[in-house]
Structure formats: C-alpha cells, structure tokens
Amino acid sequence: MEAGWIVFAAFLWEFHCAMCRDVTLPPGPLYRVAGFPLSLPCTVSGYEGSRTQDFEWFFYREDAGAKQIGVVSTRDREFPYAPFQARVQSGEVRVERDSGDKARLVIQRLRPDDQGRYECYTPSTDMRYQGNYSASVDVKVIPDTLLITHTRVLTGQPVPEGAGLQLTCATSVMTVQHTHVSLTFGVRSGTGYGFPGHNLHEVMSIDRELCVVPGRGNSYQQRYTDGEIGLEKRSGEGGRDMYVLKMSALEPGDSGSYFCEAAQWILDPSYQWERIAQRTMELGNLSVQPLAGTLAVVVEPAGEVSLQPGSPLSLACQVTGAGWWNRSALLVQWMRRGPAGGVEVEVARMDPDGVVSWGDDASKGGGGSMEKEAEGRFTLRRFSVHPLDAGTYRCAVSVYAGRPTPGASSPATITQRSEGVLVSLRTKEHSVSATIKMPHQVIPKRGSTVTLLCNVSVVTMGPNQVEVRWLQKKVESDGKGDTPPVESKGSLLATLTYDGMAHIYNNGSDLSIDRISASVYRLRVFSAHEDDQGHYLCQAEVWAQDPHGRWYNTGAQAVSSTVHVYLYARVVDLLLIPLVIGVSCALFIGVFIIATVTCCFMKRLARQRSRIKK
Incomplete structure (x- = not known):
C-alpha cells in the first residue's frame, strides 16, 4: 500500500513539473569572435496566459562579480542600463522574435568587454509562481585572428571564351580553441560580360569538413563532374592554407566580379556548428568575350575559281579568333554544293585529333589531300579536278573552347561557316x-x-x-x-x-x-x-x-x-492441254468399250451354259 502511494506521488510530481514554466538557453560556454555577431536564442515553455511572452536580458561581467546589468527588454524601452543604452538605441543590440515564446538576443558586433554571463528572464504570466523563469549562459569573446589574402587580382581585360583561369586565396587563424575554416569562391555577375552586377553565385567551396562543393548555378555541378572546374587545398608558408580555384574553359556567363570568402567555425557544446567569423576578399573583375564575336572563318581564294579539267585545285581555310590554340580543339570540314544547287555534301574533314576522313565516294576516289599547314590554316587539295568537283565550297569550323580532347559526344561551343567560293570548270560541250x-x-x-x-x-x-x-x-x-x-x-x-x-x-x-x-x-x-x-x-x-x-x-x-x-507461251505449251484432254478422252472411251464388250460376252456365255444343262 505504501509503495502504491509512492508511485502515485511520483506521477503527480512529474505531471506538476510538466506544467511548470521552463526557460532554456543553449548550453555553454559559447566562444564567439570579437567584431562579429552573437545570437542567443531563448525559449520559454510550460507557461500560462498569453502566447506572446516577454523577454528581458541581463548581463554579468566576469570582473564585476554578481553585479546585474540590464541589456534589453521586449516590454520596457527604458530597461537598458547605461553600458548598453546607446547600442540598443542604434539597433546594434536588439531582441528578435522567432515566435511568441521564442526570442533571441542579437549583438551585431561583439566587444571584448561583452564577455560574461547572459541571463534570459521571462516575467510571469502564471496563476502561481512555479518553475524556472530564467536561464543563463557564459559567453567567451576571443580575438579575431582570421586572415585572408590573395595572389592575383583580375584586371577586367577581356579574355576569350575557352581560356583558363586560376585564382588563389590563402587563409590562416590563430586560436587555442579547436575551430575549422571553410572557403568559398564566388562571383557577382551582371547582364553582360565585363559589367559586374549583383547576382551572387557560389562557384566552388571547401566546407568545414574539407568537402569540395560545386555551386548550384551556371552549370557548375556538371562542369565539376566533367573536370572543367575544381578547387584544391594546399599547405602554404607560415601555416597558411592555400585554396586554388581552376576553371579550364571559361564561358561568357563566367563574367563578373570575383571574390573569396573564408569562414571560421566552432562546435558548440550543443554539438551544433556555428560560424563565428567571416572575411571576404575581392579579386577583381573578369570579362569573358564570346567566341561568336571573335571567331572568323575565311576561304582563300575568295569569289570564284575557274579551271580546266585535270588542273589541280587548292583551297585554304583560315581560322582566327578561336582562342588559345593549345586549349581549344577544332573540327574542320570542307563542304560542297553542286552547280545546280541541291544537297550540300561533305568533301573531307579533319577531326580534333588530326585524323582526315573523306565524305562521299566521289570525293574519296577523286585524289587529294587535306592538311594543317599552320595554326588556324587548313588546306584542301584536289590533284586533278573533273566536272563532278565543280560547285560551291565552304569551310565549316566547330570550336570546342577550352577542351583540347573533346569526347565523341561532346557538343561544340560554336560552329561557324565561311562564305562560299565557286569552283567552275571550262569544259567542252558533251x-x-x-x-x-x-x-x-x-x-x-x-x-x-x-x-x-x-x-x-x-x-x-x-x-x-x-x-x-x-x-x-x-x-x-x-x-x-x-x-x-x-x-x-x-x-x-x-x-x-x-x-x-x-x-x-x-x-x-x-x-x-x-x-x-x-x-x-x-x-x-x-x-x-x-x-x-x-x-x-x-x-x-x-x-x-x-x-x-x-x-x-x-x-x-x-x-x-x-x-x-511480255513473255508468250511456247507452241509445245499450247498443244499440251489438248493433248492431255485427248489422251484422257481416248482412255475413257476405250475402257468403256472394253467394259461393254466384256459384259455382253459374259451374258452370252451364261445363256449357253444354261442350255447345255437342260
């Protein structure tokens, strides 16, 4: 009986405590960096009355003993004490509500003398005074030691599409606390190349767990998968960490104002990572000039070429403005359309790996060559031209910007065709x-x-x-x-x-x-x-x-x-049917006569035998 009363009393105590007011703050101590924000969320539960609760914050300096200093209140504008009054009025120190029973103290820029114990107090709205009405946490303010430097500044001078880019940022942090550093390369892009705007894109990051994370915009994920962009972390001098962003094939959409951003992280006692410091370094403006505005494909000689049958033909395709030759593969095709028009056919092509192949059978068997004479110059030669070689010739060039060895299914960055040159032959009339x-x-x-x-x-x-x-x-x-x-x-x-x-x-x-x-x-x-x-x-x-x-x-x-x-039937074929019919009729008549004669003879023989017996 006594044991039952004990269990019942424990149940009542648990139920009673469940209905008590409870104020909670994150467990401490919390380490934060001077000059950067502090955010302390405070939550109240188990209360009675209005769903919108008030919050008051107090501060206790470590060197001031138990002296209480009012910081900020949600219900009393005159609440702040002198040390915080100006900061509260300017908005540097304030209370932000997340909900009716959850608010956070925000100090925009921590000062070294902000180190101490912070108490969150909730004035009672309960019928009875019971439970926990306040909670406190210790905040340690550590010096700002996060440094970030760079090795190259972009000048904003136009670079061709497909060119490569390498940017380097270095970071270091000196603290006795165990912290991690993340770094992000980003760009603020505008509406056109060379005109930075305010559209912020993260290009590549190395997070606090040392994982490489590509940005979500501008196809960075796919380009990272294809190996066209990457981010490396290296060890530098003086304990610094070097972060190197590599972009092997720039696109017009990569234009903008580049920066790198370093962040310092710490693991709080609640096992939540918090960013406690952050710095941004501007790297300058990048202007990527599209190939469409620079690529030029010209056939030499231009206009018209008139030849005698059997004469040699030589045409040159000059390609300019395709970017760095050692970084962009080219596919060069010679096309021909007949003098009377019709479908344009491929005469010959040179693949990015330099392999020459011929198009139709007439081109393959006509005798000729296709060569790369110099960077950007490709020649087509026919050793002896014939009337089937006449027509309008064009050179089509596909550029794989920034990709010296594109895959078989890789799309070209741009394809441009030259003006046509008419090749005519002075032939005799046939x-x-x-x-x-x-x-x-x-x-x-x-x-x-x-x-x-x-x-x-x-x-x-x-x-x-x-x-x-x-x-x-x-x-x-x-x-x-x-x-x-x-x-x-x-x-x-x-x-x-x-x-x-x-x-x-x-x-x-x-x-x-x-x-x-x-x-x-x-x-x-x-x-x-x-x-x-x-x-x-x-x-x-x-x-x-x-x-x-x-x-x-x-x-x-x-x-x-x-x-x-039209094939007619032979005479023997024509006589075959009557012959078959005649033979069949003759056989039928013969059998009929033999059967009739036999039948009559047998009857006569039977009559004679009957007379003899009599």
Whole structure:
C-alpha cells in the first residue's frame, strides 16, 4: 500500500513539473569572435496566459562579480542600463522574435568587454509562481585572428571564351580553441560580360569538413563532374592554407566580379556548428568575350575559281579568333554544293585529333589531300579536278573552347561557316542520246533468250567512252483488279563501265551484257521466266580524258525510253492441254468399250451354259 502511494506521488510530481514554466538557453560556454555577431536564442515553455511572452536580458561581467546589468527588454524601452543604452538605441543590440515564446538576443558586433554571463528572464504570466523563469549562459569573446589574402587580382581585360583561369586565396587563424575554416569562391555577375552586377553565385567551396562543393548555378555541378572546374587545398608558408580555384574553359556567363570568402567555425557544446567569423576578399573583375564575336572563318581564294579539267585545285581555310590554340580543339570540314544547287555534301574533314576522313565516294576516289599547314590554316587539295568537283565550297569550323580532347559526344561551343567560293570548270560541250529496242521479228517466249539493244549516240570533241547501265521496272498489280498496274522503282541489272568491265547484279536471272558495235550495247536474258517481264531501259554516261590521260565523268548522261517485255507461251505449251484432254478422252472411251464388250460376252456365255444343262 505504501509503495502504491509512492508511485502515485511520483506521477503527480512529474505531471506538476510538466506544467511548470521552463526557460532554456543553449548550453555553454559559447566562444564567439570579437567584431562579429552573437545570437542567443531563448525559449520559454510550460507557461500560462498569453502566447506572446516577454523577454528581458541581463548581463554579468566576469570582473564585476554578481553585479546585474540590464541589456534589453521586449516590454520596457527604458530597461537598458547605461553600458548598453546607446547600442540598443542604434539597433546594434536588439531582441528578435522567432515566435511568441521564442526570442533571441542579437549583438551585431561583439566587444571584448561583452564577455560574461547572459541571463534570459521571462516575467510571469502564471496563476502561481512555479518553475524556472530564467536561464543563463557564459559567453567567451576571443580575438579575431582570421586572415585572408590573395595572389592575383583580375584586371577586367577581356579574355576569350575557352581560356583558363586560376585564382588563389590563402587563409590562416590563430586560436587555442579547436575551430575549422571553410572557403568559398564566388562571383557577382551582371547582364553582360565585363559589367559586374549583383547576382551572387557560389562557384566552388571547401566546407568545414574539407568537402569540395560545386555551386548550384551556371552549370557548375556538371562542369565539376566533367573536370572543367575544381578547387584544391594546399599547405602554404607560415601555416597558411592555400585554396586554388581552376576553371579550364571559361564561358561568357563566367563574367563578373570575383571574390573569396573564408569562414571560421566552432562546435558548440550543443554539438551544433556555428560560424563565428567571416572575411571576404575581392579579386577583381573578369570579362569573358564570346567566341561568336571573335571567331572568323575565311576561304582563300575568295569569289570564284575557274579551271580546266585535270588542273589541280587548292583551297585554304583560315581560322582566327578561336582562342588559345593549345586549349581549344577544332573540327574542320570542307563542304560542297553542286552547280545546280541541291544537297550540300561533305568533301573531307579533319577531326580534333588530326585524323582526315573523306565524305562521299566521289570525293574519296577523286585524289587529294587535306592538311594543317599552320595554326588556324587548313588546306584542301584536289590533284586533278573533273566536272563532278565543280560547285560551291565552304569551310565549316566547330570550336570546342577550352577542351583540347573533346569526347565523341561532346557538343561544340560554336560552329561557324565561311562564305562560299565557286569552283567552275571550262569544259567542252558533251551531248549523248540513248534508245532501246528489241530485234525485229522476234517474239519473246517463256524459257527462250530475250535480247535488248541500246543505241548510244555521242557528240563531243576529243577522246570519250560511254558507260551503260541496264535497269528493269517490274509491273506490279495492287491485287484489286479494278486499277491499272503500278510500275515499281527501277532496279539495276547490269553495268558495262567505260573501261569495258561488266558487272552483273544478281536478280535471279541469267544475264550477259556486251558491246556489239561502236554505238550498240546488248543485254541478253537467258531462259526467261515470269519475273523477267516488265519495262526495260538503258542509261548512258559520257567519260572524257583530261590532259594527263585520266578518265573522268563529264556529267553528260541520257536515259532511254522504256520497252515492255511480255513473255508468250511456247507452241509445245499450247498443244499440251489438248493433248492431255485427248489422251484422257481416248482412255475413257476405250475402257468403256472394253467394259461393254466384256459384259455382253459374259451374258452370252451364261445363256449357253444354261442350255447345255437342260
């Protein structure tokens, strides 16, 4: 029974204490630095009355014993004692509310004589006076020993996009307390390069735990991942810590006013890190000039180049304003558009690693070279130009600013194209015509050989050869029966090149091609079947010889009209069906006659046997 009363009494005590007023401050002692702010949060709980509580702050100097000095109050403007009265009136010392029952004492700039014990008192609003109405904490004011220096000041002179930047700041702190130092490089950017504004961005930081943290803006996180920006901490002279910011490829958005900011941190008895000192060092203005305003791509010679077939061609691409050559990779492409317009094709390219590759087959087989003659100068040479080389040439340059070895999927910083230079050839006139026909009095039949002749007529000066191609367009039905048949796209059957080489393409048929006279070319289809039916045509191209004896395609060509090939049935095929029907009928009649005769004979024999028995 007695034990039960003890438990009940303990419960009542706990409940009673839970309803008591309680004032709390952070545990101390708290070390803060002279010249920097002090913020002491004070919280009251378990109170009665209004939710908005008043707070009064008192100060006890270490050298003044227990003498109480009023600092500031939330309800009495005349509360501050003389040592704090002017500072309270100026706002240097004040109370800031976080909520109705939580307020903090703020001293904007600590003085050495602010060291002592601070008490937070809450006037009672309770029906009964019970609980804790005040709390105190010791504050130690230590000297300001945080130093920060730099080794380079930015002058604001424009630097090209893609250039590198390295900034260095050094810090040191002398204190017996265990503190950590963090450092941040930042920039105040404006609306244009060279005009610093007030948009603050953190570039890179090393926090109090020595972790490197990239800034959130201006794609710093991605650039840090790509290795384009970094921050290192090194040991310097005299116990100083050196912090080095490296930016390998500056962008126009990096323009602005740069600074480095050092902060001193201490771990309070509450196990919360508090920043107790901070210093900022201005590093000057940086102006990054965009490549779009400096890059220039020019082709030499300009305008128009007129050549004879077989002459050499040399074009130079001059690139200026691309920044530091040893820091920016270039992709250089030569492009050509034909004299009649159309699609622009790549002739040749030089990759950032210096590897040359050719574009279309005509460029690859034409004979030539692409070289880097000097920094920013790239030449395209054709050893012997032909009509297919004519057209408008341009040089396209892609710059990877600040990246000497970009990845295969890395986007270029900028791509700029030169003006076009027209390359024309003073060629002789060439004309060609082609007609296709079948030999007279020849009816194509299934299983027989189908012969087609292509007559080519060429009008030109000088040596020439003809290249002939044979094509077939099959007739396909749409299966509905109420619409005319549709011609498919022509398929290449065979080619007889200008130098007499025959190329047969497998289409399931047995073919041959040859030249039977100076102007007549023949195609033969052996053992023709249904798939060989359709429209046939021939295509002729004229090749000429340049002064060096090399053959080239003049571009003159002609396409014949089409001839329709329909395969008729053979005579033996036509007689096969009547023959089968006749033989079948004869067999049927023969069997019928034999069966009838046999039946009659058997009946007669049976009658004779019956007479004999009688």
